[in-house]
Amino acid sequence: MRLWDLLYRMKALPAEYFAVFGISPQLALDLPELQRQFYVLSKLHHPDRFARASADEQRYALDFTSLLNDAWRVFRDPVGRAEYLLKLRGYDTADGRTNTVPAELLEEVFELNMALEEARDGDSGAKKQVAEALTHFTALRQGLDVERDHLFAAYDASPADTHLEALRSLLNRRRYIDNLVRDAQQALS
Amino acid sequence: MSVFQIDFGDTPDTPSRVVGIDLGTTNSLVAYLDLTAPHVIPGTNGSPIVPSVVHFPKSGEPVVGAEAQEALLTDPVNTVYSAKRLMGRGAADVAGELALLPFAMAEGSESVIRLAVGGRQLTPPEISAYVLRQLKQNAEAFLNETITQAVITVPAYFNDAQRQATKDAGRIAGLDVLRLVNEPTAAALAYGLDKRRNGTIAVYDFGGGTFDISILKLEEGLFEVLATNGDTHLGGDDIDDLLLRIALEDVATEWGRDLSADHEAVQRLRRAVINAKHELSTLPAATITLDYQGLEYRRNLPRDVFEKLITPIIDRTLAPCRACMADAGVTPEQIDEVVLVGGSTRIPLVRQAVRALFKSEPHTELNPDEVVALGAAVQAGILSGEVEDQLLLDVTPLSLGLETMGGVVTKLILRNSTIPASATEQFTTAVDGQRNVLIHVLQGEREMVRDCRSLARFDLKDIDPVMAGMARIEVRFLIDANGILNVSAKDLRTGKEQSVEIKPSYGLTDEQVEAMILESFDKAEADFNERQVREARVEADRILAAVDKAKQSDAWFDLPAEEQTSVDKAINELHLSYHGDDHVLIQSKMEALDLASRGLAENMMNSAVRNVLKGTKIE
Numbered sequence: 001m002r003l004w005d006l007l008y009r010m011k012a013l014p015a016e017y018f019a020v021f022g023i024s025p026q027l028a029l030d031l032p033e034l035q036r037q038f039y040v041l042s043k044l045h046h047p048d049r050f051a052r053a054s055a056d057e058q059r060y061a062l063d064f065t066s067l068l069n070d071a072w073r074v075f076r077d078p079v080g081r082a083e084y085l086l087k088l089r090g091y092d093t094a095d096g097r098t099n100t101v102p103a104e105l106l107e108e109v110f111e112l113n114m115a116l117e118e119a120r121d122g123d124s125g126a127k128k129q130v131a132e133a134l135t136h137f138t139a140l141r142q143g144l145d146v147e148r149d150h151l152f153a154a155y156d157a158s159p160a161d162t163h164l165e166a167l168r169s170l171l172n173r174r175r176y177i178d179n180l181v182r183d184a185q186q187a188l189s
Numbered sequence: 190m191s192v193f194q195i196d197f198g199d200t201p202d203t204p205s206r207v208v209g210i211d212l213g214t215t216n217s218l219v220a221y222l223d224l225t226a227p228h229v230i231p232g233t234n235g236s237p238i239v240p241s242v243v244h245f246p247k248s249g250e251p252v253v254g255a256e257a258q259e260a261l262l263t264d265p266v267n268t269v270y271s272a273k274r275l276m277g278r279g280a281a282d283v284a285g286e287l288a289l290l291p292f293a294m295a296e297g298s299e300s301v302i303r304l305a306v307g308g309r310q311l312t313p314p315e316i317s318a319y320v321l322r323q324l325k326q327n328a329e330a331f332l333n334e335t336i337t338q339a340v341i342t343v344p345a346y347f348n349d350a351q352r353q354a355t356k357d358a359g360r361i362a363g364l365d366v367l368r369l370v371n372e373p374t375a376a377a378l379a380y381g382l383d384k385r386r387n388g389t390i391a392v393y394d395f396g397g398g399t400f401d402i403s404i405l406k407l408e409e410g411l412f413e414v415l416a417t418n419g420d421t422h423l424g425g426d427d428i429d430d431l432l433l434r435i436a437l438e439d440v441a442t443e444w445g446r447d448l449s450a451d452h453e454a455v456q457r458l459r460r461a462v463i464n465a466k467h468e469l470s471t472l473p474a475a476t477i478t479l480d481y482q483g484l485e486y487r488r489n490l491p492r493d494v495f496e497k498l499i500t501p502i503i504d505r506t507l508a509p510c511r512a513c514m515a516d517a518g519v520t521p522e523q524i525d526e527v528v529l530v531g532g533s534t535r536i537p538l539v540r541q542a543v544r545a546l547f548k549s550e551p552h553t554e555l556n557p558d559e560v561v562a563l564g565a566a567v568q569a570g571i572l573s574g575e576v577e578d579q580l581l582l583d584v585t586p587l588s589l590g591l592e593t594m595g596g597v598v599t600k601l602i603l604r605n606s607t608i609p610a611s612a613t614e615q616f617t618t619a620v621d622g623q624r625n626v627l628i629h630v631l632q633g634e635r636e637m638v639r640d641c642r643s644l645a646r647f648d649l650k651d652i653d654p655v656m657a658g659m660a661r662i663e664v665r666f667l668i669d670a671n672g673i674l675n676v677s678a679k680d681l682r683t684g685k686e687q688s689v690e691i692k693p694s695y696g697l698t699d700e701q702v703e704a705m706i707l708e709s710f711d712k713a714e715a716d717f718n719e720r721q722v723r724e725a726r727v728e729a730d731r732i733l734a735a736v737d738k739a740k741q742s743d744a745w746f747d748l749p750a751e752e753q754t755s756v757d758k759a760i761n762e763l764h765l766s767y768h769g770d771d772h773v774l775i776q777s778k779m780e781a782l783d784l785a786s787r788g789l790a791e792n793m794m795n796s797a798v799r800n801v802l803k804g805t806k807i808e
Contacts, residue, residue: 039411043580047609047670051367051572066609066667073606 013063016088017071020064025085025159027152031076038072078148079174082167089161091168102173108133112180119187127188134184137177144174207338207367207573208328209375209565212317212355214273214398214424215532217241218559219324219339220566221332222575227379227566229559232327238558239327242270243319245307253323262460265291265452267307271426272320274398275302275313276358277350279695286422291452300695312697314358315705321362330724339364340569342561343672344399345371346419346586348632349644350695352673357702367572369671372396373403374583375564376530377412379555381579388525389415391513393543393551394561395506396531398424402510404517404524413582416516416605418509425466425533427502432462435498436477440486454481469495470535496538503542510546516605527551530560582607585668589644592629596638601666604634611667615681622654626662630674643694647676650688662687718772725775729767732779736760736786744792752788759785 014020021037043049045068050061074080101109112133118126148170155163209220209227216238220229229237234255244252244260245267252260260268269292275283279300287294295303295310303310321341328336341364343355352369359366373392380390387408394401401419405412436458441447448454461477468475469492479486514520529551533539543551555563570576584605590598591614601612616626626649633641652660661681668674678687691698697705736756739745745753759782766778 039408042582043411046580046582048368048568048571048580049574052574062609062667062669065670066611069607069610070612073610 013060014067017067017074017084020067020071021075025088026156027082027085028149028156029075029081034072034075038068041068078145078152079171082148082152082171086164086168086171089164091164102176105173105176108136109180112137112184116183116187130184130187134181134188137180137184141174141177141181144170144177148174205337206332206334207340207569208325208336209562209567209569210321210324210339210341211372211375211562211565212273212321212341212343212358213241213561214271214396214426215241216397216558217320217324218562219328220559220562221328222566222570227563227570229562230324230328230331232323233330237562239320239323240270241273241317241320242268243272243316244268245309245311247307251307251319253319261456262453265456266293268292269304269306269311269316271398272313272316274422274426275304276317277313277348277352277354277696278302291456300693301697301701312705314354314697314702315361317355317358318361318705321358321364325362325364337363337365338367338569340368340370340565340572341366342372342375342565343369344396344419344421345373345394345401345403345417346399346421347371347672348421348587348642349672349674350642350693351421352671353693353696356671356673357697357705360702361705363706366671368568369673370565370568370581371401371403371414371417371583371586371672372399372561373401373417373528373530374405374412374414374581375562375568376528376555376560377403377405377407377564378567378579378581379560379564380528380552381407381412389519389523390526390528391510391524391547392528392530393506393510393534393547394419394530395533395539396424397533398422398426400424400506400509402506402513404513404519410579411582412579413607414584414605415519416513417584417586418513418516419586420505420509423502423505424531428466428499428533428536429459429463431498431502432466432477433459436462436479436486436488439488440479443486444484448481454479457481465490466495466536470537492537499536499538503536503539506539507542507546521546521548524549528560529553530557532558583670583672584608585610585672587632587642588634589666589668589674590631590633590641592631592638598631598633598636598638598641602668606668608668608672609670611665613663613665616649616660616662616664617658618652618655618660619657621657623657623660624652624654625650626652626660628664630666630676644674645694646692647678648690648692649678650690652687653680653683655682664689718770721772722770722775725772725779726767729763729775729779732782733760733763736782736789739786739789739793742793742796744789744796747792747796748789752785755785756782756789 018025021034042065045061045064047058047061047065050057074084112130115126115129115133119130148167151163151167151170155167206221211218218229218237218239220227231237232239232254239254240258242254242257242261244257244264246252246264257268261270271290274286280294280302283302293305295305301312303312304316325336339359341355341359343352355369356366373394376392376394377390390405390407392403392405399419399421400423401417403417404415406415433455437449437455440458448458458479461479465475465477469490474489474491477488477490524547527543527547527549529540529543534557540551567576567579568581571579571581585602585608586604588600588604589602590600593599601614602610616628618626628647628649630644630647631638631641632644635641649662649664652662662678663681664676664678666674666676676689676691678689679685680687759778763775763778763782766774
């Protein structure tokens with residue numbers, strides 16, 4: 001075996017997505033800067049650059065680039081990024097599925113469900129109600145995103161578990177509202 | 190001779206050239222990159238376009254291209270066209286289409302179609318391999334070197350099986366397919382080479398059999414595909430079929446004869462409607478003309494009637510365009526440039542539809558028939574390292590998912606993810622001592638298994654027999670840069686590689702492809718040798734004729750007797766080698782004759798000079 005083939009064989013892949021970009025686990029990422037990094041790393045490691053290299057080099061290029069693409073896809077979405085870090089820290093994020101209604105939303109959700117049902121039956125007054133609920137929940141979600149960004153900054157300043165727990169419950173609430181917004185949009189379209 | 194010609198030699202360490210191939214539904218082309226730009230390679234008839242048609246005569250070797258196209262009229266049942274439409278598909282998929290095609294499907298074509306042509310049974314990849322081999326030969330003759338590596342383009346919306354089938358075709362043709370590139374992306378590369386600017390571009394690719402739309406972001410030599418969409422069964426063929434059906438009915442009323450079962454008549458009429466379609470791109474009206482068995486059919490087709498007929502077909506391209514813009518997160522106003530690709534974009538109504546949709550004037554500077562092959566050559570240059578300042582980041586057109594409880598598909602990798610892309614999933618056993626786990630992988634956007642395209646079943650074999658739920662098998666699904674799925678598995682308890690047996694739902698197994706390669710290898714060698722012999726003979730004919738003419742001149746009689754003898758001897762030996770099948774021998778005899786006739790040539794030269802001088806004296 002040639003020396004350089006041996007070196008490639010020994011080269012380990014990054015263990016997680018943050019390591020792909022050479023950064024420590026953090027939440028408030030500068031996306032334009034991260035995108036620049038994504039392009040730089042793509043140009044360096046893409047399989048197209050190794051089409052005539054040894055089998056080991058080709059394998060590494062393929063594995064590294066798929067990790068890079070997966071990492072960029074997850075990171076550019078703040079929710080995906082937060083869920084990824086939670087998972088990395090051992091939190092169960094329920095994989096995007098949730099059934100428990102956040103207690104403070106119980107009443108509003110009940111009303112929306114009623115309105116949705118009536119709208120489905122062709123009640124135009126109910127449609128107006130759904131539209132109002134949609135505006136309400138969209139605003140609620142925006143508020144959560146502001147809160148989320150604060151939590152991101154707080155965690156990056158001091159990576160404490162309390163921030164992650166707060167983040168996890170925020171994401172659960174947000175996911176629930178996401179579903180409500182989607183259902184309301186569907187009923188209106 | 191090109192100043193850039195460099196002798197790479199034959200040592201295995203020096204890289205050979207990589208060509209770019211556009212394997213189209215109707216036409217195929219091969220292109221290469223020199224130091225300045227990509228160029229298409231002409232075939233023996235001078236045209237770079239090789240019709241994707243293969244004729245399998247009852248006896249003798251299959252014929253490809255323009256010559257085979259003629260056989261569509263004389264021997265339609267043994268002449269295959271539009272084989273690309275059958276790639277990676279099963280019998281049930283193409284039942285409707287085959288009804289219109291003259292060739293017959295063989296028994297047992299459920300997962301791989303087999304066509305019964307020329308007394309043989311051939312799969313679509315084997316048929317496409319004949320076209321690829323022709324392109325390879327054209328490139329070898331033109332570049333005067335052996336070609337073994339290629340980039341082949343595929344419709345962006347091709348699924349895994351269709352991509353795999355294309356790669357198989359390359360392997361059967363003796364080509365190492367370094368990369369499959371999406372056709373619209375290739376077209377963007379061909380355009381980007383001149384422009385080198387940043388912006389968002391849409392590529393509208395409406396070809397013979399497929400439609401693709403891709404939206405890309407260009408930034409500093411990086412071509413990043415944002416989203417792609419399309420229809421792998423929508424193209425110029427559909428327009429031809431529509432016109433053909435109408436014309437057949439029309440002829441039936443006029444002649445009182447139904448021609449639809451008469452393959453030759455159908456092919457003639459097909460050609461007539463295609464001609465009319467082409468004319469209507471520039472003229473306000475065209476005539477569909479059929480002269481058959483003493484009967485005459487003439488139908489005037491004004492452009493407005495034509496446009497009314499094809500509007501539903503053109504409209505089918507618009508929904509994928511809108512979905513693609515939505516996925517890319519761009520509005521028509523944000524698209525800086527629109528590029529047109531494929532012969533069907535010559536139709537004025539198509540251009541009008543594109544203009545209306547994207548609200549900008551589409552680019553047509555490059556020949557829409559050649560632009561994909563040119564882009565493939567650029568990608569070949571990227572892979573060979575000749576092009577260093579450009580890179581393509583493409584996406585997978587379809588979501589990849591697993592069958593889970595209740596026939597539901599759980600998505601693993603979403604459509605428009607940049608490739609290579611991967612996902613891992615853990616599997617366990619349901620019963621004590623269970624040794625196998627079967628994973629069903631699908632492609633598509635729908636929720637239910639029955640609405641998605643089955644890709645393959647992966648059998649995790651020889652799992653350590655443990656209690657139910659104790660096994661931990663991590664399976665990694667990786668879509669490579671060709672858009673083809675690779676699966677590997679690891680037993681997390683032992684850390685060992687887990688063996689996986691792949692059962693593709695559509696397409697050939699590795700073993701079948703290997704067998705086809707072996708079978709075609711001897712043939713390809715024979716084909717190649719035969720061609721070289723043929724070429725050597727043509728050259729020998731030319732030389733022998735020239736020497737014969739020289740022997741009639743004064744120069745021959747001025748030649749010393751021993752030189753005359755050696756020339757005659759060399760002629761004789763060339764004649765003897767001529768009928769053998771050793772092209773190297775023919776070559777060496779030609780060289781010997783060249784050497785022996787040097788004196789004769791010199792004499793002829795001198796007498797020519799003398800004649801000229803004499804002429805001037807007289808004046």
